[in-house]
Amino acid sequence: MTTREPLLQVENLKKHFPVRGGVLGRTIGTVKAVEDVSFTVHKGETLGIVGESGCGKSTTGRMLLRLIEPTEGKVFFEGKEVTKLSNNELRKMRRDMQMVFQDPFASLNPRHTVEKILEEPLKVHGIGTPAERKKRVKELLETVGLSSYHAKRYPHQFSGGQRQRIGIARALMTKPKLIIADEPVSALDVSIQSQVLNLMQDLQKDFGLTYIVIAHDLGVVRHISDRVGVMYLGKMAEITSSEKLYDHPLHPYTQALLSAVPIPDPLYEKNSVVLEGDIPSPADPPSGCTFHTRCPFKMDMCEKLVPQLQEHEEGHYVACHLYSKGKQSASQNKEMVGGVV
Numbered sequence: 560m561t562t563r564e565p566l567l568q569v570e571n572l573k574k575h576f577p578v579r580g581g582v583l584g585r586t587i588g589t590v591k592a593v594e595d596v597s598f599t600v601h602k603g604e605t606l607g608i609v610g611e612s613g614c615g616k617s618t619t620g621r622m623l624l625r626l627i628e629p630t631e632g633k634v635f636f637e638g639k640e641v642t643k644l645s646n647n648e649l650r651k652m653r654r655d656m657q658m659v660f661q662d663p664f665a666s667l668n669p670r671h672t673v674e675k676i677l678e679e680p681l682k683v684h685g686i687g688t689p690a691e692r693k694k695r696v697k698e699l700l701e702t703v704g705l706s707s708y709h710a711k712r713y714p715h716q717f718s719g720g721q722r723q724r725i726g727i728a729r730a731l732m733t734k735p736k737l738i739i740a741d742e743p744v745s746a747l748d749v750s751i752q753s754q755v756l757n758l759m760q761d762l763q764k765d766f767g768l769t770y771i772v773i774a775h776d777l778g779v780v781r782h783i784s785d786r787v788g789v790m791y792l793g794k795m796a797e798i799t800s801s802e803k804l805y806d807h808p809l810h811p812y813t814q815a816l817l818s819a820v821p822i823p824d825p826l827y828e829k830n831s832v833v834l835e836g837d838i839p840s841p842a843d844p845p846s847g848c849t850f851h852t853r854c855p856f857k858m859d860m861c862e863k864l865v866p867q868l869q870e871h872e873e874g875h876y877v878a879c880h881l882y883s884k885g886k887q888s889a890s891q892n893k894e895m896v897g898g899v900v
Contacts, residue, residue, distance in 0.1 A: 565635075566737060566769050567600040567623070572632035574618050578842060590842045592618045594793040596632075597868065600737070605763070605770040607784030607801070609777060609816070611838060615793040616773045617661075620739045623771070624656055625649060636737070654684050657730035661742035663722035667714040673700070673725055674710035680732040699728040702765075703758060720751035727759070731766065739771045744779060756783050777820055781805055789813045792849040793841055795868055799875040809877040811854050848880065856881060 573595060578588035593615040600606050608616045621627040623634055625641060634641040636656060644652060660666035667676055677696045681687055687695065697707040703724040714722055723743065730738050740759070744752040760783060762768060774780050780787055781801055788798040789810065797810040808814045815832040834853045839845050845852050851861035860880050868878040 564602050565599045566602045566637060567771075568633075568635040569596060569598050569619075569623070570633040570635075572596045572619065572622060572634065573630045574615070574622055574627060575630045588842050591793050591844060592841055593622065593629075594844075596790070596793070596795050598788055598795065598798060600769060600771060602736075602769055603763075603767060604785040605772060605783055607772045607774065607780035607787040608790060609774055609780050609787060610790035611816075612775065613838065613841070614790040615841075616790050617741050619790070620658070620741050620771060620773050623739060624653065624658055626658070650683075654733040655736045657733065657735040657738050659723075659726050659730050659738060659740040659743050662746055663719060663726045664714060666726055667722060667729075669714055672711055672713055676714075676725065677710075677729055677732055680729065684733055686733065695732065699731055700725075702731075702762070703728045704754075718751075719747050720755060723747060723755055724758070727755075727762070731762065734766070735768070737769045737771070739773070741773045742775070743772065745774065745776065752779065753782075759783065777805075777816060789816070792839060792844055794849060795876075795878065796850065797875075797877045797879075798868070799872075799877075803872075803875055809871060809875065809882060810879050811856050811881075812850050848878075 572593055573591075574593040576590040576592055577586045578590060579585060580587045596615075596619055598606070608619065610616050618627060622629045623641070629642060632642070636652060639652070641649070641652065671679075674693065674696050677699065678692045681692045681695065686692070696710055700707055700709055705721065705724055705728075709717075709721075714725070717725065723746075727743075743759070744755050747755060756779065759770065763770060770783070772780065772783055784801045786799065787801050787804045789796045789804070789812065791812050797804065797808065797813045804813065805817065808817055811832060815834050818832050832855060834855075836853050839849065839852055845862075847863045848854070848861040848866050851857045854861065858880060864880065866878040866880050866883055868876050869883060871877050871882045
């Protein structure tokens, strides 16, 4: 069950990558992949993070585990600041924080059997005897829908869906509390995606897991998430419950994403938000609100002032100037953009 007790807290997280050029390889620019992202994940819940390719969602997920070192900001896991841990302390904490990668084939060592792949996390953390490790491998293979005899096979002998099940089993080996799933079903056939998502939900109930699911498919996020955060150009544009986001989106970018989802009914008509132009480069983001160059509701202030992520309704946070000029004006703006989707 979801509790209000925070498991993970992210405060003002940033990641800037230097751009180097010239013969001497000097720094000639900076790519602001993630810029001032903050959110909280509660125990037992699933937080979905969505956005277009290049918005920084995968970089954010990797920084939470310090697979990529953040430029600025803080990450707290169960009250401990992850960004200040030593390598030994971080290794111990990673027993409780695991990741499922996007490409199930690239994330598995092709030279190792499934048994060796799954035993490795237990060896690294010094968990169990050899006999206990083998028993745990067989138990988890059956838990994720495979058989114990699969332990002697190699990754290339499995289908994409089976390889992703192995990736999920590997993440579960150390009995983690938090799993970050980066595009866990995007590389799978549509018929297999629902099976893997249902498996993840069943595992969450059985093991009391907390998920952060990173995806670009809004249907996937809606199916599995309790809350959803929408990212645009390295920033969090909107975050609220899955039900509120899909039934009543506030940010124009969120509305545009949802209006682009195909509806399997030729007689159904909807008003769509059409975005003009391309996504700006994170190496040279627009001033003020980074979305103003594509926003159909752009105001003069959008080019100058950076909107802050603020609570507009209970549990519904949005970073948009349409909702930052007072209750009366926000109500009027809500009528203007509401019902667009």
